[in-house]
Amino acid sequence: MPRPVDAALAGAVGVVSVLGSVAASRHGHPARPLDWFAFALLVAGAVALLWRRSAPGAVLAVTMVVTLTYLLRGYGMGPIFLPLVVAYLTAAPRSPRWPMYALPAIGFVVVLWGVPWATGQEAVPAAGMVGIGAWLLTLVAIAEGIRQRREAIRARRQRAREAARSAEEERLRRASEERLDIARELHDVLAHSLSMINVQSGVALELLDSKPEQAGVALASIKDASREALVEVHAMLRTLRRGGELAPLAPAPSVADLDALVERARGAGIDVTTTVSGAPRRVPSAVDLAAARIVQEALTNVVRHSGEAAARVQVRYLPDRLEVCVDDDGRGSGASPGAGAGGGIAGMTERAHALGGTLTAGRRPGGGFRVEARLPLSDSDSGEDATA
Template identity: 35%
Template sequence: MTRAFGSGVRGTLADVAVAAALTYWIVAATLDPPGPAFTGPPALAWLAGAAVAAPLVLRRRRPLPVFAVVTAAAAVATATGVTGFGVIFLSWVPVALALYSAAAVADRIPAVFVLAAGLAAPGVTIPWLYLRTGVTSASAPESEAPLWWQVETGIAVVVIAAAWSAGRLIRWRRALQAEAARRLARDAVADERLRIARELHDIVGHSLSLITVKATVANHLAEERPAETRAALQTIERASRSALTEIRRLLDVMREGDGPAADLTPAQGPAGLPELVERLRSAELRIDLEVTGAGDLPTAVGLTVYRIVQESLTNVIKHAGASRCGVTVRAAAGTVHIEVCDDGRGRPPTRRRGGGQGLIGMRERVSMYGGRLSTGARPEGGFRVAADLPYTPAEETA
């Protein structure tokens, strides 16, 4: 946000400088033209120059209205003769700049209309001024420039057409960049969903292993120890229901298609966070960990907690430039709260620097459970990732 604000301020200052320079250029050419002398008061020339160039200060914020105002001002100044013969086309340079900005943001049909208006205005008013006043090279032999309306009209039209073409090129390039960004986002989501699908193996494997063990116990003790058999069957029922719930939840976010099932690592959970923090802690980065009430989380929820903390700490190390980071995991009343705060630069990872996809993955994981994820800069400095995951407390673990 700070970078965007700074860029906007610099752009506005640049437009102010351009508007001032064009105003002076147009007025100087009007008061001392190469053709017949300007006979009006200098204040009129300054008023006309400012009316044509000053609106350019707002061309980035209101490109279409600015184009309309600048074009109307240039047309009036030209038609009434408040301009210098031989340099009339200078009054249309601000129109070209305004048209560039308008063409860069307008859709196809509006862009055609602004081009038509931009070409028609000088194409009508410049010949009209010459024909109305009867000024020609023959009538003003002292002129330092050829006084042909065809030349001045041609210069204005070429400059305006070139500006419109440049604006459309910029719009086309921005559209390509936006499509590339959307494609990267879709790919990032697809990759994350594939990783979640692979982790389904861990969740199913855990539950099925428990079911297999308890079924074996029940089979062997069915007649000798009915109480233990009943307890084993209850465990099988709970594990089966839990596995089905987690499978359905994961399948809801999986895209169709088979993915490789190799290279699967055991599922992690809150119990693995101390080892993770110890591995990532360094002399440059102090990491404080606080975990409360997270011992009985369902396997998939615990895995999500671990992944969110892991990705957040990875982003802190790669992008934040922080010296201290705090990790809090607190589970109570069917909701687990995860919070990772650092004292770094306070900016999220960007794709330009190779990041950004981790935040997409975290958002995908949190939304899978109907939870909430918030990320952003902290008022006191640094960056904060916070997530709340609702869950049904597990009756049977491991």
């Protein structure tokens, strides 16, 4: 259906064409006065403009036929060219350049020599030829300007769509990273605490009748572990409800305090020894947290799968990296950590890779299991963190 603006344009062009042609016929010397066919041609050229957007090529062809027929009938010059101009300026920017730009040259030849020869009228004088030629060149220039503007608008819209698509992809990527961060944090908080609770509850059940005082110690450990887990989970949930980054209210674990990191594992019956080599120093907070979580998760796997084993935690401060190694002696009766560790090893690996480091986990040749992480240090980041 034609747009209202196209209907208004067609109506205005029709009125100007009819009134202008009547005035030109009265004051000029046409070979043939206007009759019903002339008015029909004038109206047909204007009506065709109703479909100039939906079928620009067809409308241009119709207005060309109407204009040429009008001239060949000898009705004389007048605003009959107006519908043709509108149709041309609509079709030219949407069509290949050179065919459309050749049409004015063809029209120049037809109007100045073809029509006078066919109708027996006098040829257009040289001054008129120059004027018509200049007018046609102006028409081509206007069509090219419209084309350039359309292409600029199209390019701008394309850039906007690409920017919107990139923004959406970035939003989805960030959402995915946030989900992974949440999953890792929940796993680190809950898996560590629940593993300790599971071990201590088993100990409490075994000692409840024979050694109730030791069962009480295990139950106290369960209470402490569950309380700490609830505090961290509630803090995380409050942060998520506010829409901020994960920033637990409790102090973040740190490899600088190994005794605190291994306290729960020791409470679960694991004989944990710690070793620190190199010159201890402040490291970037992201590296410190990742190293601490790796130690916690590795000890959680020892508790979960190795029973009453012994473990050794080593932290090595090197000039360009921080290394963390957790070994167990494999004396427990549980399954291998690699066989049933769930997402623990995957989470530790993701943490190391996110910092540009590496993590290896597997059985040792002499028995037991080893988790070893190498986390690179950035001098600039380390310096900033140390002076914070």
